[in-house]
Amino acid sequence: MTRFMALAFALVLVAARQDEKPWLVFEGGDGPGKGKHIVLLSGDEEYRSEETMPQLGKILSAHHGFTCTVLFAIDKKTGEINPNTTDNIPGMEALDKADLVIMALRFRNLPDDQMKHFVDYVESGRPIVGMRTSTHAFNYDKKVETSYRKYTWTNGDKDYEKGFGRQVLGETWVNHHGAHGKQATRGVPAEGMKDHPILRGCEDIFGPTDVYTTNALHGDSKPLVMGQVLSGMNPTDKPIDGPKNNPMMPVAWTKTYTGTAGKAARIFTTTMGASQDLLSVGSRRMIVNAAYWCLGMEDKITAENKVDVVGTWAPTKFGFNAYTKGVKPKDLK
Numbered sequence: 160m161t162r163f164m165a166l167a168f169a170l171v172l173v174a175a176r177q178d179e180k181p182w183l184v185f186e187g188g189d190g191p192g193k194g195k196h197i198v199l200l201s202g203d204e205e206y207r208s209e210e211t212m213p214q215l216g217k218i219l220s221a222h223h224g225f226t227c228t229v230l231f232a233i234d235k236k237t238g239e240i241n242p243n244t245t246d247n248i249p250g251m252e253a254l255d256k257a258d259l260v261i262m263a264l265r266f267r268n269l270p271d272d273q274m275k276h277f278v279d280y281v282e283s284g285r286p287i288v289g290m291r292t293s294t295h296a297f298n299y300d301k302k303v304e305t306s307y308r309k310y311t312w313t314n315g316d317k318d319y320e321k322g323f324g325r326q327v328l329g330e331t332w333v334n335h336h337g338a339h340g341k342q343a344t345r346g347v348p349a350e351g352m353k354d355h356p357i358l359r360g361c362e363d364i365f366g367p368t369d370v371y372t373t374n375a376l377h378g379d380s381k382p383l384v385m386g387q388v389l390s391g392m393n394p395t396d397k398p399i400d401g402p403k404n405n406p407m408m409p410v411a412w413t414k415t416y417t418g419t420a421g422k423a424a425r426i427f428t429t430t431m432g433a434s435q436d437l438l439s440v441g442s443r444r445m446i447v448n449a450a451y452w453c454l455g456m457e458d459k460i461t462a463e464n465k466v467d468v469v470g471t472w473a474p475t476k477f478g479f480n481a482y483t484k485g486v487k488p489k490d491l492k
Contacts, residue, residue, distance in 0.1 A: 181238055182250040183229040183488050185216045190224025191459040197225045197450065198257040200277075202232040203265035203292045204242045206368065206477045207434035211263060211290075213491045214437065217469035219450060228253045231488055232267075240486050245298075251276040258285065259454055261446070263432055265292035266312075268299050274307045281327060284422025286453035288446065290432030291368070294324035295332035321377075327416045328428040329380040330373050336408050337369030337388040343396065344370050344431060345389055346410060346441070349382040357383060357413070357427065357448045360462030364445055365394040366436030368477060373408050373430070379415055384429070384445070386410035394439070411445065413452075425453045434474035440466060 187193055199216050201208035209231055216227035230250045234241040245266060251273040254260065260280060269277070281287070289296075295312035299305050308314070312331045314322040324331035337344065346364025348355075370386035385407035389396040398404050411429040418424065427449040437443045444466045451460045475481055 179487075179489060180250065181233045181488055182231065182253070183213060183216065183492060185220035185227045185229070187220045187224045187226040190222065191451070191456060192219065192223045192225030195225050195258045195454065196256060197227045197259045197261060198253050199227060199229045200248065200260060200262040200264055201230065202242060202245070202248055202267055203263055205265065205479050205481075206263065206291050206432070207475050207482065208263035208290070208432075209240050209242055209482060209486075210472075210474045211432065211434040211437055212261070214434075214468065214472050214474075215261065215446065218443070218447065218466060221469050222465040222467070223447070225450075228257075229488070233488075238487055239484070240482070240488065242482050243480070246270060248273055254280040259288065259450060260285070261288040261290070261450065262293045262296065263290040264296035266298040267296060268303055268305070269297075271306050274305070274310075278307060278310070281323075281416070281424075282418035282420060284416075284418045284420050284424045286425045287327065287416075287427075288449050288453055289328040289426070289428040290446070291430055292332070294328055294330050294371070294428070294430065297323055325377050328426060329376045329378065329412055329414045330428070333372040333374055335369055336372040336386070336403060339369050341392065342369050342399065343367045343389045343392045343394070344410060344436075345387040345394065345398070346384040346431065346445070347387050347407065349385050349409065352381075352383050355383060356457035356460045357411075357445060357452050359448060359460050360464070361441040361445045361448070363394065363439055363441035364431075365439040366431045366433060366442055367392050368431060368433040368436055370403075370408050370410060371430040376409065376412055376414070380412045380428075381414065382409035382412045383427075384409065384411035386430070425455070427453055433477045435476060438474065443468075
């Protein structure tokens with residue numbers, strides 16, 4: 160290799176490293192979602208959203224035509240995906256031109272320059288799909304200087320009580336209702352909701368994660384799916400007897416949120432949504448259908464819409480510090 164060729168090769172490597180962004184983009188093609196942009200936010204320590212969101216992005220782009228940008232909690236020193244990093248999700252500016260956000264965050268304390276993009280999105284009146292721990296997406300310590308403290312899940316301000324989760328999604332974190340890690344969830348349509356567009360074709364809504372406790376849902380929330388607590392961790396396990404299933408807790412609901420721009424956004428929230436929950440076709444289809452519904456595209460929802468996993472996908476069991484170490488976003492492309 161000549162000196163000139165070596166220099167050229169080095170410059171190519173440097174340019175490639177500079178172009179290596181800490182997020183993923185799956186370009187949409189033909190399909191109902193063509194021309195629409197979905198941003199998927201991952202960042203929770205337990206339920207492997209860093210695995211769920213790339214797969215959802217692939218499904219929504221490959222099968223439905225949406226362009227999908229997936230953002231991650233990134234270790235500032237290594238550039239690796241680290242869900243324990245609660246104060247860094249690079250690429251939040253992608254929200255400025257997003258048509259839909261699908262989020263699975265837990266106890267984040269993002270700096271103002273990142274959080275501003277999220278808040279601007281929410282207040283603009285654009286739609287949101289919130290999954291699992293997004294009911295308690297933000298947790299700003301009182302010692303941290305921020306303009307967005309009211310988004311904290313325990314916020315006590317009367318005009319924004321219980322923060323983003325309750326005000327926007329309909330509920331904050333309350334408790335585990337089913338036994339965590341021992342009692343799985345079967346989704347049962349709420350009364351009068353079996354024909355709702357989001358449930359079209361959803362025959363087997365199941366997840367090994369447990370049912371969350373919910374108090375009275377906020378605002379105009381309407382329960383869509385109730386969570387039947389099972390006696391074990393398999394879809395064939397029977398429901399337990401007793402008060403935990405009488406009545407059942409809602410595990411998915413719809414509502415609206417009107418931001419400062421005065422526009423009412425469609426909101427879908429589910430307390431299901433760990434990575435292994437999406438091995439169930441019904442659970443996966445519910446999220447995809449919810450994306451269509453939130454965008455006002457319910458006329459495009461059919462029971463035959465393709466929700467097959469793209470490529471090989473073997474999601475990791477939920478658990479703290481159980482994430483795969485040493486992975487960068489480009490490794491998930």
